[in-house]
Amino acid sequence: MNGQLIQELEALGGDLLPASLRECDEIVIDQPEYHARIALWGGHLVSFVPTGQKDLLFQSANQGDQTRFGRRHFGVPVCWPWFGANEKQLDYPAHGLARYFRWQFSEAGRFKNGDVKIVLRLASEDHPLLEEMWPQAFELRQVFRFTGDGFSINFSAANLSDKSMAVTEALHTYFHVGDNRQVQVQGLDGVSFIDKLDNGARKKQSGVITPFECLDSVYIDSPDECVIEDVSFARKITLRTEGSQSTVLWNPGPELAKKRADMEDEDYRHFVCVETANALNNGYEIASGEMHQLRLSVTVEALS
Numbered sequence: 160m161n162g163q164l165i166q167e168l169e170a171l172g173g174d175l176l177p178a179s180l181r182e183c184d185e186i187v188i189d190q191p192e193y194h195a196r197i198a199l200w201g202g203h204l205v206s207f208v209p210t211g212q213k214d215l216l217f218q219s220a221n222q223g224d225q226t227r228f229g230r231r232h233f234g235v236p237v238c239w240p241w242f243g244a245n246e247k248q249l250d251y252p253a254h255g256l257a258r259y260f261r262w263q264f265s266e267a268g269r270f271k272n273g274d275v276k277i278v279l280r281l282a283s284e285d286h287p288l289l290e291e292m293w294p295q296a297f298e299l300r301q302v303f304r305f306t307g308d309g310f311s312i313n314f315s316a317a318n319l320s321d322k323s324m325a326v327t328e329a330l331h332t333y334f335h336v337g338d339n340r341q342v343q344v345q346g347l348d349g350v351s352f353i354d355k356l357d358n359g360a361r362k363k364q365s366g367v368i369t370p371f372e373c374l375d376s377v378y379i380d381s382p383d384e385c386v387i388e389d390v391s392f393a394r395k396i397t398l399r400t401e402g403s404q405s406t407v408l409w410n411p412g413p414e415l416a417k418k419r420a421d422m423e424d425e426d427y428r429h430f431v432c433v434e435t436a437n438a439l440n441n442g443y444e445i446a447s448g449e450m451h452q453l454r455l456s457v458t459v460e461a462l463s
C-alpha cells in the first residue's frame with residue numbers, strides 16, 4: 160500500500176486494519192462525530208456509527224463461507240453489472256461481480272467543506288477473472304463522504320469498451336434496525352412494484368410498508384427520496400438518490416434466514432434492505448466511452 164496514501168488517511172483520523180475481511184484491508188475513520196469502516200473486499204461500506212448511536216448498517220456475527228463467491232456482504236454491497244441472477248450465465252453469482260473482488264484504495268482527503276472523502280476504484284484489468292467473466296472493459300469508482308449525521312456514496316461506472324454495455328445494479332444497503340416489525344418505509348405510496356415472492360406479480364403500493372418482513376419487491380420508476388422510520392431505535396433515516404430509477408425492499412423473513420449460510424437465524428429481525436437500484440425494467444445501457452453515476456445520501460435524525 161502506498162505510503163503517501165496511508166499518511167493522508169492518518170491525517171484524517173484514519174487507519175488501515177490489515178487483512179481484516181477476506182484477507183483484504185479495511186479502512187477505518189475515527190472522528191469525534193462518527194466511526195466508519197470500509198472494506199476493500201467488495202469495496203463496501205461496512206459500518207457507520209454516529210457517536211452515541213447504534214451502527215446505521217447491519218453486520219452479521221456469522222463469518223460466512225470464505226471462498227471468493229461465498230457470501231459475506233452486509234453494510235452496503237455493490238451489485239454490478241447485473242442485479243439478481245445473470246440471465247445469460249445461470250452459473251454466475253447473483254448480483255454481479257463488484258462485490259466479489261478486491262477494490263483499490265485510491266484517495267483519502269477532504270471535500271471543500273471539510274467532510275472526509277475516501278475513494279476506491281475497481282477496473283476490469285485489475286483481475287484476470289473479472290475480464291474473463293465480463294469481457295467489456297470498465298472502471299468503477301466509489302466516492303464516500305462522511306458527516307456527523309450520515310454518509311453519501313457516489314458510485315460511477317465507466318464503459319471503456321467499444322460497444323454499449325447493458326447494466327442493472329444496486330447499492331444493496333442493509334440498514335440496522337432494532338426490530339423489523341417496528342419499521343415503516345414511507346415515500347413509495349402509489350408506486351408500481353414487482354413482487355418477487357409472488358411469481359413476479361406487478362402490484363401497486365398503497366400507503367406505507369410495515370412491518371418490514373419477508374419482502375422481496377422491486378419498485379419501478381420510484382421517487383428519489385424515501386424514509387425509514389425505526390421506532391425500536393427511535394430514529395428516522397432519510398435516503399436521497401440520483402441516477403436510480405428503482406428501489407428494492409428485501410428482508411428474508413424467518414424461513415429463508417434459517418436456510419442461509421451467511422447469517423444467524425434471528426438476524427432478519429435486525430436489518431431491512433432498502434436498495435438504491437436500476438433493476439429489472441429499469442436496466443439501461445452505458446454507451447461506449449460514457450459513464451453512469453448512482454448516488455445515495457443517507458441522513459439520520461431522532462424520531463420525534
Ligand SMILES: O=P(O)(O)OC[C@H]1O[C@@H](O)[C@H](O)[C@@H](O)[C@@H]1O
Pocket residue numbers: 230232243253254331355375376407409434
Ligand atoms: O443473497 P444475496 O445474493 O445477497 O441477495 C439477497 C437478496 O437481494 C435482493 O436484492 C434480491 O431482490 C433478493 O432476491 C435476494 O435474495
